[in-house]
Amino acid sequence: PPPGASRPSPLTPRLSLLLPSVMAQPPEGIDVDMKDKEKHEQENQADTVEEGDTAKKDAPKTPSELALLLLADVRSSLLLLEKGVLAKEQRLISRAVRYMNGIRRRMSIPVMRRTVEQHFPAHSTEGAHLLSVIPVEEGTMDTSTSGIPTSSPVQLPEMENSPQSDPIPEVEIYISILVLMHLTDLKRKNEAAALAKLVVQRVMSMNRRTLDTLAAKVFYFYSLCLERIGKLALIRGELLSAHRTACLRHDDVGQATLLNLLLRNYIEYNLYDQADKLVSKTTFPQRATNNQTARYLYYLGRIRSVQLDYTEAYNCLMQAIRKAPQHSASGFKQAVNKLAVIVQLLMGEIPERTLFVQPELRGALRPYLKLTQAVRVGDLVAFRAVTEEYAGAFRRDRTHTLIVRLRFNVIKTGLRKINVSYSRISLQDIAAKLHLDSTDDAAGIVAKAIRDGVIDATIVHDGGFVQSKETIDIYSTEEPQHALHKRITFCLDVHNEAVKAMRFPPDAHKKELGGVTTHRKQEEVAQDLLEEEEEEDFQGPG
Amino acid sequence: TNRMSSQEIQKCDAFLQRFKGLLFQEPINIDECAQAFADLQIGMTEFQTIPPSLQPPNIKEFIIKREALEHAALFAINKQSIAEFEKYMTQLKQFYSECEAIKQLLPPSQKKNALTGLYLLYLIYQNKTAEYHTELEQLSMEEQRDLYISVPLAIEQSLLDGQYNKVLNTNLNVPMKEYSFFTSRLLETIRHEAARCAEKAYASLELKEAIELFMLKDRDELMKFMEIDHKNAQENNMVWMLHNDKLHFQTTGQEKLSIPAYKMIDRSLEYALELEKIVQQKSKGR
Numbered sequence: 128p129p130p131g132a133s134r135p136s137p138l139t140p141r142l143s144l145l146l147p148s149v150m151a152q153p154p155e156g157i158d159v160d161m162k163d164k165e166k167h168e169q170e171n172q173a174d175t176v177e178e179g180d181t182a183k184k185d186a187p188k189t190p191s192e193l194a195l196l197l198l199a200d201v202r203s204s205l206l207l208l209e210k211g212v213l214a215k216e217q218r219l220i221s222r223a224v225r226y227m228n229g230i231r232r233r234m235s236i237p238v239m240r241r242t243v244e245q246h247f248p249a250h251s252t253e254g255a256h257l258l259s260v261i262p263v264e265e266g267t268m269d270t271s272t273s274g275i276p277t278s279s280p281v282q283l284p285e286m287e288n289s290p291q292s293d294p295i296p297e298v299e300i301y302i303s304i305l306v307l308m309h310l311t312d313l314k315r316k317n318e319a320a321a322l323a324k325l326v327v328q329r330v331m332s333m334n335r336r337t338l339d340t341l342a343a344k345v346f347y348f349y350s351l352c353l354e355r356i357g358k359l360a361l362i363r364g365e366l367l368s369a370h371r372t373a374c375l376r377h378d379d380v381g382q383a384t385l386l387n388l389l390l391r392n393y394i395e396y397n398l399y400d401q402a403d404k405l406v407s408k409t410t411f412p413q414r415a416t417n418n419q420t421a422r423y424l425y426y427l428g429r430i431r432s433v434q435l436d437y438t439e440a441y442n443c444l445m446q447a448i449r450k451a452p453q454h455s456a457s458g459f460k461q462a463v464n465k466l467a468v469i470v471q472l473l474m475g476e477i478p479e480r481t482l483f484v485q486p487e488l489r490g491a492l493r494p495y496l497k498l499t500q501a502v503r504v505g506d507l508v509a510f511r512a513v514t515e516e517y518a519g520a521f522r523r524d525r526t527h528t529l530i531v532r533l534r535f536n537v538i539k540t541g542l543r544k545i546n547v548s549y550s551r552i553s554l555q556d557i558a559a560k561l562h563l564d565s566t567d568d569a570a571g572i573v574a575k576a577i578r579d580g581v582i583d584a585t586i587v588h589d590g591g592f593v594q595s596k597e598t599i600d601i602y603s604t605e606e607p608q609h610a611l612h613k614r615i616t617f618c619l620d621v622h623n624e625a626v627k628a629m630r631f632p633p634d635a636h637k638k639e640l641g642g643v644t645t646h647r648k649q650e651e652v653a654q655d656l657l658e659e660e661e662e663e664d665f666q667g668p669g
Numbered sequence: 670t671n672r673m674s675s676q677e678i679q680k681c682d683a684f685l686q687r688f689k690g691l692l693f694q695e696p697i698n699i700d701e702c703a704q705a706f707a708d709l710q711i712g713m714t715e716f717q718t719i720p721p722s723l724q725p726p727n728i729k730e731f732i733i734k735r736e737a738l739e740h741a742a743l744f745a746i747n748k749q750s751i752a753e754f755e756k757y758m759t760q761l762k763q764f765y766s767e768c769e770a771i772k773q774l775l776p777p778s779q780k781k782n783a784l785t786g787l788y789l790l791y792l793i794y795q796n797k798t799a800e801y802h803t804e805l806e807q808l809s810m811e812e813q814r815d816l817y818i819s820v821p822l823a824i825e826q827s828l829l830d831g832q833y834n835k836v837l838n839t840n841l842n843v844p845m846k847e848y849s850f851f852t853s854r855l856l857e858t859i860r861h862e863a864a865r866c867a868e869k870a871y872a873s874l875e876l877k878e879a880i881e882l883f884m885l886k887d888r889d890e891l892m893k894f895m896e897i898d899h900k901n902a903q904e905n906n907m908v909w910m911l912h913n914d915k916l917h918f919q920t921t922g923q924e925k926l927s928i929p930a931y932k933m934i935d936r937s938l939e940y941a942l943e944l945e946k947i948v949q950q951k952s953k954g955r
């Protein structure tokens with residue numbers, strides 16, 4: 128790749144190592160700031176594999192040209208992978224894995240087939256198997272080694288001789304994952320599941336540290352494919368033993384991914400007590416990526432909310448939202464927010480309206496907005512209507528059991544409102560306002576509410592009315608200190624997390640690797656740290 | 670790994686039937702039942718394929734074991750032993766839940782809903798709300814409407830609403846006699862709950878109302894209940910006085926308002942520590 132022509136005259140290479148961002152822009156500061164403009168500029172000089180190649184979008188490409196480009200991209204990321212494995216540079220391997228997402232979006236069957244042919248020797252069993260799994264495109268001949276389909280729009284040139292030796296395991300698994308991704312995207316569930324099973328077995332038979340990230344991805348797709356065909360329960364044992372192995376090998380990525388897959392597995396079948404036991408017996412690795420941590424926190428929040436530990440659940444869910452990527456993963460954020468709204472309501476707080484108005488959440492959260500409105504007003508009839516109207520949606524989101532618990536909250540809020548507005552009110556009126564069946568019911572509910580500390584009043588049974596007690600000065604109680612403490616701990620948590628999350632590019636003075644210019648490498652290192660979060664594919668639950 | 674011969678399995682089945690027969694005899698003979706159950710258990714130790722074994726399952730063994738556990742749980746109730754009941758239920762839950770491979774092969778148990786309902790009732794009685802809700806998550810909509818399961822659901826709902834007298838009604842019509850074991854005990858507990866609610870909510874109550882509220886029969890029972898409840902009332906600084914057909918609730922003494930010194934000291938120290946950390950980081954020039 129050519130060095131950027133638009134750059135100012137370069138300083139000596141040594142200096143350029145130290146001041147990367149100064150090279151990219153007029154001296155404005157050394158912070159590794161990821162403004163969109165800077166990213167745009169870097170991408171124009173970057174590897175062709177990077178996302179959003181604006182330069183290339185100018186001229187419309189024929190399918191063949193796109194296919195050729197994609198082939199080249201795949202080839203270069205595989206080269207990157209090999210380099211990473213040889214140099215044991217985890218960063219390069221992670222980057223190659225990240226490119227998978229971009230490639231996935233542009234993948235097509237001919238390219239897939241050609242990739243397999245290019246990298247597996249003709250006699251390889253794995254290669255042959257992959258070729259057999261790739262579906263035949265309509266209107267083409269069967270697979271032939273010349274690889275020129277006649278009537279498909281994509282014309283690929285003749286292939287050079289196929290390689291002589293087996294590819295390194297990483298490359299093999301990488302290509303297998305690409306095939307797997309494509310099959311999943313084509314919705315060929317059964318084939319995908321079968322292939323996933325084989326790849327998992329292959330991965331389990333090897334013990335290479337460089338394979339860890341790829342292995343984690345394989346397990347992820349294995350679980351996904353089986354979930355799509357509804358056979359998730361069968362692999363629980365496998366996931367558990369794989370998790371054990373990952374722990375023994377100190378494989379952080381694998382540990383985190385597998386733990387999340389297991390939790391998802393249990394929660395899918397409503398086995399919350401087993402999920403809870405798993406959580407209590409394992410530790411989630413500290414150094415896992417933000418995405419995995421976000422997933423873990425979401426699952427943890429779900430478990431806690433079922434166990435009535437609402438404060439803990441709410442904390443987990445809030446943290447999950449913070450750790451989720453900024454601009455993508457809207458499905459995940461929708462799911463987390465739905466649950467967070469319900470947990471907040473169960474805690475007795477009303478979520479802010481601004482939450483519902485955010486563009487990406489607006490559609491998904493509309494039933495929850497209606498629900499919040501009903502709870503806020505304390506209107507039992509409206510609450511019942513909303514639950515019936517959106518029953519299907521709530522069931523899909525698996526929040527309907529929690530919503531059933533909300534019924535009491537509605538009554539509590541209603542009672543509290545009444546108590547605040549009336550100094551004295553008859554039981555009959557209360558029953559009417561809350562749409563209860565009888566005054567005795569109302570008496571029972573009010574008595575319980577008084578006992579629980581929801582309202583401060585006494586019932587005068589003879590007169591049949593409820594009399595509110597005098598309001599006490601809030602400042603003389605512990606309430607302000609309690610609220611202050613909550614806010615202080617929150618700020619301190621955010622600060623500590625930020626400090627922990629500050630990372631520095633590893634070994635800025637490591638020797639150059641062939642084909643990568645020095646200052647580009649510096650930018651890439653910094654960009655790695657950002658992109659790692661942005662580019663990883665996120666699947667919402669359910 | 671020698672699988673049991675079908676003859677041995679037949680023998681176990683015979684034990685099971687005998688146990689069931691004795692269990693449902695009226696009046697029940699505890700000792701004979703216990704003996705029959707012991708025989709059955711000894712027979713079942715030979716089973717090779719029930720969990721946690723990983724061998725391919727032998728359906729007959731599963732069915733026998735499951736039925737044995739169900740009836741053992743019922744037997745424990747008849748023996749009035751809660752610990753045993755819990756023990757058998759935990760084992761039984763394994764047979765009811767997951768294990769997809771087995772589910773397709775096993776015929777559904779007839780007593781499943783009855784026992785699940787009983788277990789839910791047990792959890793309510795023991796006040797294990799977290800477990801109760803976790804169990805609830807696993808029930809589908811149809812199961813929730815089932816006769817046996819709707820009983821504990823209704824009870825829990827009434828408890829939440831403070832409608833303690835509704836629980837009294839459920840006590841009178843239980844779908845299975847084992848349920849009354851828990852409901853009668855539950856009644857005792859919630860009577861105390863109702864007392865706590867009442868003393869906070871009411872300044873005074875007519876005698877008639879009080880008797881109704883606490884689900885008692887007449888004045889004498891009320892007096893007896895007051896004596897039993899006396900200690901609990903004292904803990905909440907309450908004293909009950911029966912005066913001229915009216916029940917008065919009076920507070921005794923003021924609740925001491927103390928400054929939560931330890932909590933404040935703890936918190937202030939925490940803040941100081943964190944601030945120190947931040948200042949140190951800043952001064953290191955990060």
